[in-house]
Amino acid sequence: MIELKQVSKQYRVKDRQRSKLKVNAVHQVSLALCYQKSYALVGESGSGKSTLARLIMGIEKPTNGEICLDGRNIALMRSRELRLKRAEVQMVLQNAQSALDPRLSAYDSIAEPIRCLTKTDKSGERSKVFEFAEKVRLTSEQLRRLPHELSGGQQKRVCIARAMSVSPKFIVFDEAVSGLDVTVRKEILDLILQLKKDGIGAFLFITHDIDVALYMADQLFVMKDGSIVEWIENAASYDDFHHEYSRQLIQSLPPKSPNYRKESVNR
Amino acid sequence: MIKKLLKSKQAMIGLTLIVLVTLVALWAPLIAPHDPNKIDVLNRFMSASSQYPLGTDQLGRCVLSRLLIGASYSLGIAVPTLLVLGIVGLTLGTASAYVGMRWERVFLSICDIFMAFPALVIVLSLIGALGQGLLSILLAVAFSLWAWFAKVVWSYARMEISKDYILAAKIAGCSDRRIILYHIIPNIFPQFLVYLSTGIAGMIIMISGFSFLGLGFEAGTPEWGAMLNEARSNFYSHPELVFYPGLCVLITAAGFNLFGEALRDMISPEEVNE
Numbered sequence: 214m215i216e217l218k219q220v221s222k223q224y225r226v227k228d229r230q231r232s233k234l235k236v237n238a239v240h241q242v243s244l245a246l247c248y249q250k251s252y253a254l255v256g257e258s259g260s261g262k263s264t265l266a267r268l269i270m271g272i273e274k275p276t277n278g279e280i281c282l283d284g285r286n287i288a289l290m291r292s293r294e295l296r297l298k299r300a301e302v303q304m305v306l307q308n309a310q311s312a313l314d315p316r317l318s319a320y321d322s323i324a325e326p327i328r329c330l331t332k333t334d335k336s337g338e339r340s341k342v343f344e345f346a347e348k349v350r351l352t353s354e355q356l357r358r359l360p361h362e363l364s365g366g367q368q369k370r371v372c373i374a375r376a377m378s379v380s381p382k383f384i385v386f387d388e389a390v391s392g393l394d395v396t397v398r399k400e401i402l403d404l405i406l407q408l409k410k411d412g413i414g415a416f417l418f419i420t421h422d423i424d425v426a427l428y429m430a431d432q433l434f435v436m437k438d439g440s441i442v443e444w445i446e447n448a449a450s451y452d453d454f455h456h457e458y459s460r461q462l463i464q465s466l467p468p469k470s471p472n473y474r475k476e477s478v479n480r
Numbered sequence: 481m482i483k484k485l486l487k488s489k490q491a492m493i494g495l496t497l498i499v500l501v502t503l504v505a506l507w508a509p510l511i512a513p514h515d516p517n518k519i520d521v522l523n524r525f526m527s528a529s530s531q532y533p534l535g536t537d538q539l540g541r542c543v544l545s546r547l548l549i550g551a552s553y554s555l556g557i558a559v560p561t562l563l564v565l566g567i568v569g570l571t572l573g574t575a576s577a578y579v580g581m582r583w584e585r586v587f588l589s590i591c592d593i594f595m596a597f598p599a600l601v602i603v604l605s606l607i608g609a610l611g612q613g614l615l616s617i618l619l620a621v622a623f624s625l626w627a628w629f630a631k632v633v634w635s636y637a638r639m640e641i642s643k644d645y646i647l648a649a650k651i652a653g654c655s656d657r658r659i660i661l662y663h664i665i666p667n668i669f670p671q672f673l674v675y676l677s678t679g680i681a682g683m684i685i686m687i688s689g690f691s692f693l694g695l696g697f698e699a700g701t702p703e704w705g706a707m708l709n710e711a712r713s714n715f716y717s718h719p720e721l722v723f724y725p726g727l728c729v730l731i732t733a734a735g736f737n738l739f740g741e742a743l744r745d746m747i748s749p750e751e752v753n754e
Contacts, residue, residue, distance in 0.1 A: 270651060299653040306651075311644040316666050329653035375652065 215246040215269060215302070215383065220278035221439075222264055238264040240439035241278070246417060248382040251409060253418040253426035255462065256436035262419045263307065265436070266387045269417070270304050271295050300330040303376040307388040309368035313360040319346075319371045320356040326379045345374040348411070349404060366397035373405070382414040389418065390425060402428060423451075423462050435459045484746055491742035497735025505551040514542035516549045516702045525718055537707075537721055538714055546702035547728055553703045554732060557614070558683045561621050565629045566676055572626075573633025574664055577641055578656065587634070591627040599624035599686060603695055617696035621686060625679075632675055636668040670747045677740030681733040688729050704729050 222239040239261045246252055246269075256262050267273045268280060271287045279286045282298055290298070303326070306312040313322050323342045327333050333341065346356055349370040360368055369389065376384050386405065390398040402425065409416065418429045426433055427448060435443040435456060443456040451463050485491050504511070513533065520540035528535045534543040576587035603620035610616045640646065641664065649659050688705030691697045697706050704725040711721035 272647065272650065296653050296655065299651060304651050306644050306648055308644055312648040314645045314649070314663055314667070325649070325654065326652040329655070329658065372648075375648075379653075 214248065214281075214283060215244075216281045216284075217242055217244040217269070218279050218281070219243055220268060220275045220280060222261075222268060222273065223276045237439045239268065239275075242439070242441055243278075244434070244441070246383065246415070248415050250432055251416050251418065251430040252432045252434065253420060253430035254434045254436055255420060255423050255426045255459075257421060257462070260436045261439040262421075262436055263387055264439075266304060266385045266417070266419055269385060270302065271298070297330065299326070299381075300379045301381050302383045302385070303379065303381040304385040304387065305369075305372050305376045305389055307391065309365065309372045310360060312372055313368060315360055318357055318359055319351065319363065319367075322360070322371055323356070323375045323378050326375060330379050341378060342374075345378050348377070348408060349374045364397075365393055366401065369393065369397075369401055370404070373401075373408075377408065380414075384414070384416045386416055386418045388420060391421070405429070423459075423466065427451075435462070485742070488742045488746070490738050491746075494735050494737070494739030494742060497731055498739055501551055501732045501735060502555060504548055505555040508548040508552050512542075512545035512548045514545045516541060516545040517700065518542075525714075534724060535720070537711065538718075541702075543721065543724060546707060547704070547724055549702045550704045550707065550725065550728060551732070553697075553701070554684050554687060554729075557618065557621075557687055558680050561618055562676060562680050562683060565622060565626055565679075566672070568626050569629030569633045570665065570672065572630040574637045574660055574668070576630075577634050577637035578660055578664065584634075588631070591631045591634075594623070594627035595631070597624065600690075603690055607695055612696060612698060614696065617687060617690055620690075621683060625683070629675075629679070633668065633672060636671050637664055640664050640667050670743075674740055674744040674747060677736055677743060679740075681736040681740070684733055684736070685729065 220239060220242045221237065224236045224238055226234050226236055228234050242265065254262055254265070264273070268275055271280070271290075274288055279288060281287070282302065287295060287298070313319075317325070320342055323345060324338055327338050327341055342356070343353065346353070351367065351370055351374065355363065355367060360371070363371065373389075389405070390401050393401065405416070405418075406429065416430075418426065420426050420429075427450075431447045433443075433445045433448045434441050435445075435454070435458065437458045443454065443459050445453050448454075454460060454463060513531075518541060520536070523532075523536050523540040524538055526532055526536040526540070532542050532544070534547070537543055537546070572587065576584045599620060602624050603616065606616045606620050606623070607613075610619070646659060646663060649663050654662070687696075688703070688708070691701070691703045691705035692709045694706075694709060697703050699706075707725040708722060708729075711718070711725070715722055
């Protein structure tokens with residue numbers, strides 16, 4: 214169980230006159246995420262989605278409020294304890310290419326969490342890496358390659374296998390499909406859903422695309438300017454969104470048929 | 481990478497020069513035809529002959545032998561100093577970039593203070609305090625150059641640390657030590673190697689420069705810079721005595737520079753990913 218209680222995160226930035234400004238990236242967010250369900254978080258760029266993900270992972274400390282993993286406040290954890298918690302809560306970063314060490318082969322990247330977080334011997338590690346590589350459909354030949362020798366979709370799959378390799382209870386996907394081809398995108402989304410069925414536990418899917426969010430999860434959060442403005446359980450269609458901002462997000466989706474084109478241009 | 485290196489003409493010329501100078505430095509006592517310090521006043525300023533292949537200098541010492549021994553002085557000082565500086569730079573630079581915050585600022589200010597002093601001022605004050613000798617030269621070089629090395633490493637490390645894969649390594653549960661040793665250092669090492677190999681040329685010139693000014697070495701040491709200085713007074717009558725040691729400094733420095741720059745061209749940004 215991941216609980217966020219009144220969590221806020223402020224950044225201090227300097228504007229052009231070099232005077233200090235405070236930016237509320239996340240403002241008074243309270244959430245409870247359990248390890249059985251799938252969640253999606255929707256919002257426009259700059260709404261604080263990624264910051265929220267970083268807060269959950271304990272990469273950044275909240276300015277106010279507390280974040281608890283299984284009842285333990287992560288701000289009070291020692292760095293070693295927090296490190297070992299990573300075996301339970303994992304994250305897939307937004308940009309797969311830069312999230313992989315350019316000098317490590319796909320195999321080593323996937324094996325890294327196993328080496329760092331579990332006490333597995335070489336042969337156990339090997340079988341685990343191959344097991345998860347097979348799940349994300351990477352061949353053993355591809356595992357030997359370096360990140361730049363893999364395509365964008367393959368890099369993403371390496372990242373997903375890497376996050377899964379320690380069998381975490383919860384995975385945060387930060388913009389897992391942005392920047393990918395439409396075909397590859399569907400493939401990755403289906404892969405994640407399939408993995409969920411096979412029991413990777415639960416996930417939080419962060420996206421700016423409301424269609425993807427609907428496709429991926431039944432618990433939806435809509436975020437705007439650092440606050441959660443709407444929380445929908447078991448969302449099935451656009452009609453379930455009621456908040457003004459959510460409606461606005463839906464309205465700004467491009468229409469599915471060219472017949473609407475004229476209409477929206479004339480307006 | 482190694483294949484590319486073998487194909488590059490510039491790198492191979494540089495490497496040949498480096499190997500040549502290194503071999504000479506290692507074998508100098510064996511291949512030198514005469515004792516480089518043996519004074520023979522009767523045979524001053526002899527021109528090249530079979531006995532003295534490059535002739536003799538103003539005190540009748542064999543020029544070739546002195547030049548050969550000189551190589552071991554230049555490399556013998558520059559290479560160990562460089563290794564020490566490299567290790568110091570790598571440790572301090574990556575550590576401060578990784579720890580960040582206040583420590584990083586303290587580190588950078590200290591570097592700036594050290595970089596503000598010219599090496600010559602430091603070597604003069606050290607020789608004033610410790611007296612003439614190799615130790616003063618070594619300390620002076622280390623004192624004036626460590627900040628440059630550390631700051632360069634810092635800037636490389638800073639750039640790597642801001643990349644996502646370091647964050648991903650943290651999420652993967654890597655300890656700080658593992659992140660520094662397995663991720664940051666291997667990724668900055670190629671660039672760092674380039675910096676070292678171009679840095680060594682500067683260091684050789686610096687050391688010769690000091691001894692040209694009569695700092696560090698005892699009079700009569702067969703060091704290239706010192707030989708240049710001694711030959712200076714006879715420049716108009718015997719210019720070749722200035723020419724030979726100058727050429728040696730040039731060849732050595734050029735070797736390291738050519739090689740280092742060829743290496744740098746090879747590790748241009750888009751190829752760092754290889």
